[in-house]
Amino acid sequence: MLATPGSLPPTGMEDRWAFEVKQDGQRVMVYLPGDGSTILRSRSGADITTAYPELTGLGSVLGRPAVLDGEIVALDREGRSDFERLQSRMGLTSAAKVAHMAKLVPAHLVLFDAVHLDSRSLTGLPYTERRTLLEDLGLDGEHWSTPAAVVGHGEQALEMTRTAGLEGLVAKRLTSVYEPGVRSRSWIKIRHVRTVDVVVGGWVPGRGRLTGLPGALLVGETHEGGLRYVGSVGTGWSTTERTTLAELLRVAAIDDCPFDTMPHVAGARWVLPRLVGEVRYTSRTRAGLLRQPSWHRLRPDLAPDDFV
The missing domain is CATH 2.40.50.140 (Nucleic acid-binding proteins)
Incomplete structure (x- = not known):
């Protein structure tokens, strides 16, 4: 599911939306079969698991089948996603080079949605229910996290990201279902220009x-x-x-x-x-x-x- 560029919802409707920090990284679908393994696929569907070995431990931490949506980022000294740093990790195929760069520029997986859990598809559930299920997984560690989403207060959240030097926000309608492959108006990305x-x-x-x-x-x-x-x-x-x-x-x-x-x-x-x-x-x-x-x-x- 992709976000549509736009602006903040009207002030009187902000309480119908959640706001998440927009990450500047590589979009990824995380497949966890439940056997301890982890498969990472890019937006194109390419398997990029071997490029990020530090993220493959997620499957053993969760220990149950799931498909999660997120963004792979490289953080700067202030903890902000830095796409230029991440580029040094993208597309690597040599195991030795991957291992070397993983030490220099560690990757971090930001999780923001759950689309499948155990034997159940979650795509038809509203955002609020999917978000609760994701947060209940407790996936917060050295190499992955589930940052908070704020309901309402969009203007304050946008100003916070501006002050912090972040890229912007993604606004998500609380009642929206997950639409695979669709650039939806239920997700709005607001960039600082x-x-x-x-x-x-x-x-x-x-x-x-x-x-x-x-x-x-x-x-x-x-x-x-x-x-x-x-x-x-x-x-x-x-x-x-x-x-x-x-x-x-x-x-x-x-x-x-x-x-x-x-x-x-x-x-x-x-x-x-x-x-x-x-x-x-x-x-x-x-x-x-x-x-x-x-x-x-x-x-x-x-x-x-x-x-x-």
């Missing part, structure tokens, strides 16, 4: 219907004496806006890369770093690159020197 003013230093031509138009902009942030590359932005424009940008980029073309360090982007073209825009993004990598950036608007009222 940040904005930043950036300077355009280059672009990559589009393909297909975008031939002759920018497919992505290469953007940076100014600092004393230079322009630091912070990422590639490829969404957020209408066709009219792309056409306007294409003309602005054409007249600003230069031969040399304006960034402090040339980004490794195939087909990049460079422009004078004069065009300023506002970009939305969810978070940054440790290297300072924008995650999930989207173009918001041009800022003709700003020059690059305005925010050095």
Whole structure:
């Protein structure tokens, strides 16, 4: 069951929803046959059990058949899920490499739903009943946990996640059943969206219907004496806006890369770093690159020197 992007439910209806912290990790279905074994499957259905050996003890801890829904995360020093850290664990096939990385970046399994227990399917039960059954399993340990869900108080919960530097919330309707494979309006994910003013230093031509138009902009942030590359932005424009940008980029073309360090982007073209825009993004990598950036608007009222 997948969540639909959206916003908080209306204030007068908040008591009909539970709110859980949105985790930034790898979605997983946990199959526990009841014989002490554990099978982990990704959203695609791929068996990823061998990539996370520290999680396989869950089957022996529970000791009964179950199918649980959750997220595999890697926690930072403040206990927040950090997708960039988790990426070092994803897709590993060498047993030696897996064992080594498990010591450096231990995985943690966050459980948030139960869809099968013993010989009974739970998908037709309302969220509140499934949640109670999950919590009654008492699955809290070094490598797995069942974080609390809060009923009502959505605005306060959202502000708490913002203050704590978390990604956001998932709101779940208390009466909702579990809909396998469905992106449902009964689960709403609310992300904190940040904005930043950036300077355009280059672009990559589009393909297909975008031939002759920018497919992505290469953007940076100014600092004393230079322009630091912070990422590639490829969404957020209408066709009219792309056409306007294409003309602005054409007249600003230069031969040399304006960034402090040339980004490794195939087909990049460079422009004078004069065009300023506002970009939305969810978070940054440790290297300072924008995650999930989207173009918001041009800022003709700003020059690059305005925010050095």
